[in-house]
Structures are given as C-alpha cells and as structure tokens.
Amino acid sequence: MKKNYRKLFPMLNNQIVYLDNAALTQKPISVINAGSQFYKKYAISTRTSDSKLGIIVQQKVDLVRQKVANLLNGSPNEIIFTSGTTQSLNLFSLMAKQLLNVGDEILLSYYNHSSNIIPWLEIAKELKLQVKFSKNLVADINHKTKIIAYSQVTNNIDQHFDSDSIYQKAKQFNAIVVNDAAQAIAHEKVSFANSDIIAFSTNKLYGPTGLGILAIKQDILQSINPVIFGGGSVEKMIDVNSWCKKQTIEAFEPGTLNLAAIWQFEQALNLIDEITIDEIQKINLELANYLYDRLLTVKGIEIFSQKGDFITLFRIKNYAPQDIASYLGHKDIYVRSGNFCSKALSFAELENDYVRVSLAFYNNKNDINKLVKALKEGGDFLSFI
Ligand SMILES: Cc1ncc(COP(=O)(O)O)c(C=O)c1O
Known part of the structure; x- marks a missing residue:
C-alpha cells in the first residue's frame, strides 16, 4: 500500500491492537x-x-x-x-x-x-x-x-x-x-x-x-x-x-x-x-496468510479457518475461548469469542465457540506479532486472571 492509511484512523493510534473488524471497523478522520x-x-x-x-x-x-x-x-x-x-x-x-x-x-x-x-x-x-x-x-x-x-x-x-x-x-x-x-x-x-x-x-x-x-x-x-x-x-x-x-x-x-x-x-x-476493494483484498490476503502461519506456532492451537481467510477462528487446548478473549482484551488486544450471533452453527459444526480474529486493511504484521506474543506468554494466564 503506497499511502499510510493506518494513520488516518485515530483509534488505532491509541496503542490498541484492533482485530475485531468483523464486528465494527474503525473510522477514518x-x-x-x-x-x-x-x-x-x-x-x-x-x-x-x-x-x-x-x-x-x-x-x-x-x-x-x-x-x-x-x-x-x-x-x-x-x-x-x-x-x-x-x-x-x-x-x-x-x-x-x-x-x-x-x-x-x-x-x-x-x-x-x-x-x-x-x-x-x-x-x-x-x-x-x-x-x-x-x-x-x-x-x-x-x-x-x-x-x-x-x-x-x-x-x-x-x-x-x-x-x-x-x-x-x-x-x-x-x-x-x-x-x-x-x-x-x-x-x-x-x-x-x-x-x-x-x-x-x-x-x-x-x-x-x-x-x-x-x-x-x-x-x-x-x-x-x-x-x-x-x-x-x-x-x-x-x-x-x-x-x-x-x-x-x-x-x-x-x-x-x-x-x-x-x-x-x-x-x-x-x-x-481511493483504496479500491482489489487492493484491500490483496492486503488482507497477505496479512491473513501471515496470521495463519504465526498462529500455527502457538502451542495447543487448533485453527478452524482456511489459510488466507480474513476471519480466523481458533481454539487453544485446555482454555475456554472466552477466557482467551478476556485475557487478550485486558491487554488491549481486541478479538471476539463465542459463536458470533451465528446460533445455528452448533447444528453444523463440532465446536460451539471459538476465538475470532478478523482483519482489516489498516492492520499490520506488528498487530499480529503482538497477538501471537501475548498468546505465547499467556500459557498460564488462566491462573492470574
Ligand atoms: C453476517 C452478519 N449479518 C448481520 C450482522 C448484524 O449487523 P448489525 O448488528 O450491524 O445490524 C452482522 C454483524 O456482525 C454480521 O456479521
């Protein structure tokens, strides 16, 4: 992306890692x-x-x-x-x-x-x-x-x-x-x-x-x-x-x-x-591929999405998705847990709830690195929440 569009979004300058774009996207100035x-x-x-x-x-x-x-x-x-x-x-x-x-x-x-x-x-x-x-x-x-x-x-x-x-x-x-x-x-x-x-x-x-x-x-x-x-x-x-x-x-x-x-x-x-949907798709694909590869390095993770999807669902063995979202959320890393208001999912899929990371074009690899670092550091997070 030639222009630095990320700096147009004031919320992203607040040191938060925003990865719940499927729920709400941030607003440009x-x-x-x-x-x-x-x-x-x-x-x-x-x-x-x-x-x-x-x-x-x-x-x-x-x-x-x-x-x-x-x-x-x-x-x-x-x-x-x-x-x-x-x-x-x-x-x-x-x-x-x-x-x-x-x-x-x-x-x-x-x-x-x-x-x-x-x-x-x-x-x-x-x-x-x-x-x-x-x-x-x-x-x-x-x-x-x-x-x-x-x-x-x-x-x-x-x-x-x-x-x-x-x-x-x-x-x-x-x-x-x-x-x-x-x-x-x-x-x-x-x-x-x-x-x-x-x-x-x-x-x-x-x-x-x-x-x-x-x-x-x-x-x-x-x-x-x-x-x-x-x-x-x-x-x-x-x-x-x-x-x-x-x-x-x-x-x-x-x-x-x-x-x-x-x-x-x-x-x-x-x-x-100005940006075009084609460019947004290109950025999202690169980020989604990176996210998938980085998440695979987290111990005990199971990913339920395909590589390249802008929405990635995962679970980590022995941890409830809500606990993971809450742990991340209190570190200002915004993701979602649950079934995302898709209540019929439970009839079609084995699992009923997941952690969801959803990307937008203003995300970057640093956001993903911070997410993965937090997940790795939080191996014992259940004990200190
Ligand atoms: C696929 C889909 N449909 C409907 C909705 C509901 O949108 P809203 O809450 O803006 O009415 C959402 C919101 O997450 C959605 O992802």
Whole structure:
C-alpha cells in the first residue's frame, strides 16, 4: 500500500491492537469530521426543504444514495436507508410476507447470522411455511424454494459460497436471493448481478454506526408495499380512512433519516474508492496468510479457518475461548469469542465457540506479532486472571 492509511484512523493510534473488524471497523478522520461538520454547519432536516441548507442536505442524501447504487450496480430508486443490517433484514422479511404462500419454503444457510435466521423463523411460524437449513444451498434449491437467505461472506467459518451458481439456480425456480452482505461489503464485490436483496451496515465499511442499507431490486420492489409508515412516505390521504404512498423510494423510508450518518458515510465510500476493494483484498490476503502461519506456532492451537481467510477462528487446548478473549482484551488486544450471533452453527459444526480474529486493511504484521506474543506468554494466564 503506497499511502499510510493506518494513520488516518485515530483509534488505532491509541496503542490498541484492533482485530475485531468483523464486528465494527474503525473510522477514518474524514468520517469523524464529517459528523461534526454536519452538526456544526448543515444540521437541517430534509423536511426543511424550502431553504438554502435544506436543499444542500437533500442533495447530499441523493448523492449518497446514488453512490450506494453505483457500489451495488443498482439504481438509486432501489436503495433504502435503514439503521443497519439487522433492521434491513427484518424489514425485508416483513415485506416478503406479501410474496409468500402456503407450501413455499425458505432456505437458510447454517452459517447465517441470527439477523438472517430469526426474522425468517418468525415469518414461517406466522404463515405456516417450511424453513430448511442447508450446508449446500445450490443443491437444496427446488421448486418449493421461494426465499434463499445467506451471507455472501460469513462472519464465522468462511464458506466460500459460489454466489453466481446460487443465483442462477434460484432464478430457474423464480426464488428470491437475500444476500446479507454485512461482511462481504468490506471485502469483495457485492452486486445485484447475483442478489435480489442486499443488506449491510455502514458501520462495517469504515462508516458510522446507526446507518444501514436495504437494496431491493426494482421488479420485487414494484410488487411489495412498505411495512412501516409515517411522515415523508405519504403522497396524500385519499379520505379519512385511506392514503397512498409516494411513488419514489421515500415511500419505504418514513421518519427522519440518520442524516449525520449519511454525511459521514459519503467519506467512507470515498475512502473505499481511493483504496479500491482489489487492493484491500490483496492486503488482507497477505496479512491473513501471515496470521495463519504465526498462529500455527502457538502451542495447543487448533485453527478452524482456511489459510488466507480474513476471519480466523481458533481454539487453544485446555482454555475456554472466552477466557482467551478476556485475557487478550485486558491487554488491549481486541478479538471476539463465542459463536458470533451465528446460533445455528452448533447444528453444523463440532465446536460451539471459538476465538475470532478478523482483519482489516489498516492492520499490520506488528498487530499480529503482538497477538501471537501475548498468546505465547499467556500459557498460564488462566491462573492470574
Ligand atoms: C453476517 C452478519 N449479518 C448481520 C450482522 C448484524 O449487523 P448489525 O448488528 O450491524 O445490524 C452482522 C454483524 O456482525 C454480521 O456479521
């Protein structure tokens, strides 16, 4: 990497070793400053549209919507701002009720995050539909399948899904592919070319917390109605009992948007444009290979990921993963333990919990050396925690 991007991230200058990027990524100074710029200079609602600043704020929302559409190979009228992946997936599952009928099946990957499992279980219970968990999505899609919900990139054991094959098979049976792209968005191309629905949180793409995207392909959007209602989405009331929605994407965005976060997210997108996903992949691969080799030198370690994965899961013989994460965490080395909200994992894998190290392009070999050194020094850590 030609430029030293790491120095743009103030949190990383605090002497911490940050290795939980799958949970939240750090924010560059441009993103941090954009938040205060919004509140200092542009803190006007889009509803205050008949004003100089109101017009600027609306233009910013339109611009960021366009940039997200470009990122996903979609168009702006397919992009809905939400509060995060969880809200996006819940919203779409509620909308999908309008498209589901008795006898339809919902196909879920065992490796899904709970946000892409529980909403579907609830819908299935309500509509009396079958939910099928799968380890091989392409093989398990059939004429009953109406929804296939998975993550292009998982947040636990990397599954290397073939998104194109999943999509092609889905289209043979007219099924809808819901891509939880919470992880993929920061690591590879995410596109409408092989997804009908895309959900992600800006928080995992170097952007702010509290903002997410729900992207819905136009043909599906045209056959569903909003499921939450309020100001900004209503065209008019026809009489005291009925109303009609706006014909624009705002019909799906009642209430005031997280404008400061939208302001900030533009800067995160600019950074990604500058670095490029290809470069990020290259850096991550080199770091992930190094991490794997270094972890192998730790006594008693068992690694559950493949060499090169940006998420690496491991266990160390005789130590509980939570104890390891807690030991490291108190040394300011940030990793995670558990099953990472992927509760169906226990049905698919032998182990139920792991230590997780997840990389971002701003990590370096020094971070990995510090992690490995701490793990080696901590041979007796259970006795002094
Ligand atoms: C694959 C995946 N899906 C969904 C989520 C939920 O994202 P959020 O908590 O931002 O809504 C996460 C968060 O870790 C995730 O990794």
